[in-house]
Amino acid sequence: MKKIWVIIKREYLALVKTRGFLIGTFLVPLLILILAFLPAVFMNVGTEGEKTIAVIDFTRRLYMPLQHYLAEMQAENPDQSVYRIQEILTDSSAMESQKAALNAQVLSGSLDAFLIFPEDIFENNQFELYAKNISNFQFNETLAGRVTRVVSGLRLREIGLDPELVQKMNRSVRPKTYKVDRRGAKEESGEITFGISYIMVFMIYLALIFYGVFVMRGVIEDKNSRMAEILLSSVRPHQLMAGKILGIGATGMTQLGIWGFTLLLVSTYGLIMIRQFVPAVEKMPFPTISIWVIVGFIVFFLMGFFLYSTIYAALGSMGNSESEMQNLQWPAMSFIVVAFMLMFAVIKNPDGPMAVALSLFPFFSPILMFLRISLHAVPFYQVLLCIVLCLVTLAGMVWITGRIYRVGILMYGKRPSLPELMKWIRYS
């Protein structure tokens, strides 16, 4: 045991000190932070400020209500962009010269835009917008929305209806979501719950591939640097393999821990901010991650990691150089990728027989069973069965891969064929 510990320690320190690890560990959270806070920063910097807009109103009855409505909106939400409109009175004969004058004003910047409401705006639902930049969608949409409100208000009034009453009647109805699990229903936001499951499954997926390749690279490095023989003259092959895998696993846990912690901080902070600024979500509950989901994450990440890293170690022991890694890793990687792709089939019906069967297949369990656990309550006997199946498979894989590793780690030259591999497993 003490020797395994020495190997773990070396593996851990060697990896943690590499530039790649440091960059990955601290740059990724930094990126998360930047991605999380940049929009907020931009939202403040990017407000349009005050816009001066000229209006030519051929209907003669839109300008006043629009000005009134804009003022009302301004009073309600002082943060929003301010549109200052001014009416230009003209008739069709002077139209062209007037337009030329306004164009000049827009170009010079004294005017941000000008609008022309044609007489047939009520029939054709169109008005004209002139501006230097006509691809500012936010501005276009806001403006169109405001004009629409005023136009439809006038229409309603014409047939004798109170626009405010109609608006009240038309308010949309939204679902309030409750997540059902064994301890009863709990109010929770569906999108956020799914989002968190997805992120966690994605983390397992990436971690399995990522740290698996780390193990593989470590084994190839032992071969390449010819350390394997020195090591094996002092420790048993299974001690070396176990030390390698556990050391890299510990590195992975460190990295995931740092990432998870940052993510937790950011998302908590983000939610607090959202609640403060968007009154509508104030009543939205905090998404709670059940302790079982966290336990499931750790258990299934570890099982997946051990299952796959033994395979990656055996595959690595067959290679001679880093350049062979691409070819060597596909047998392990294809299982992980397939499991991840099956995720979308499982989401549709997490309790269906196919979902249950797939999630019990040990090589898929780390991703699919965890996905089911995080989405809803999986019967306890299934989780237990799954863990037992995974452990049995793990034991079997350790036996097989340990034998391949033992022979492979000292072999140089050409890669073994499948029959040769079988021989290694049988005789070593």
Place this chain on the structure above:
Amino acid sequence: MEILKIEAVNKSFGEVQAVRDLSLKVNQGRIFGFIGPNGAGKTTTIRMVMQILLPDSGRIEIFGKQLEPGLTNRIGYLPEERGLYKKMKVLDQVAFLGEIKGLAHAAAVSEARKWLERVELADWAGKKIEELSKGMQQKIQFVGAVLHQPELLILDEPFSGLDPVNTNLLKDILLGLKSSGATVIFSTHQMDQVEKLCDAICLIDHGRNLLEGGLSEVKARFGKGRVHLRYEGKADFLQNRSLVAECNDYGKFVEIKPAAKVTPQDILKAAAREVTVTHFEIAEPSMNEIFIQVVQSKGGQA
């Protein structure tokens, strides 16, 4: 006392039988030369002793005990394929090598410092392995094999790649270890090293033990009366079979085994007629000569 005892060991890799019915014994406190041509089975034998490979049949005993994993802690091993973690710092690397041999961390570090001092690499302790020259790396590797104070030291080609100064340093360390009671087994192709260092030897080829015993005893078996000549000129007399039974000619130096009933004086006289003799010596057969003779005749006891 026998430190290492190998009995009727066989090892095959597929069709190739690397070690064939090999038996040998190494006594405590000796420097033992394990020699043989390339591909003779030396490395395979050493790997079996180190428990990296398992023999197909036969028995191996170390320190009077059947092989078991705990025993490797009492052995130091320098493999033929030198390897170190390139990105590791020198001191960390050496301490690590000590720790996997069972030393506690603190002891490994202090031993590592002591040994780095001894091989004149103390100034490099904080450098990465990849910054060192090949010769320095080799010394690091050697230190890694000895810092846990093994009772048995197995060195595969320890001198290859070392300059004369470092060869001398290594030789002194080996002799020091010997005098403190350790047993050293080393394989080499350099017969002059065997000649100067070894108490006993074993020569194997094609996995078989061809020759084994104390150095002087082995030499005695091949008879005395070799003539060593240093000369200048064209030495045609070496072709004369009635005079020279066998010879190993280097152009300026020759080892001669005289034909039956030919005395060294006869050789000297014949030589003096053709070439300028600058050095004349009556000697034992060299290990070089024995090696070539045994391997070429595949015969063993001549």
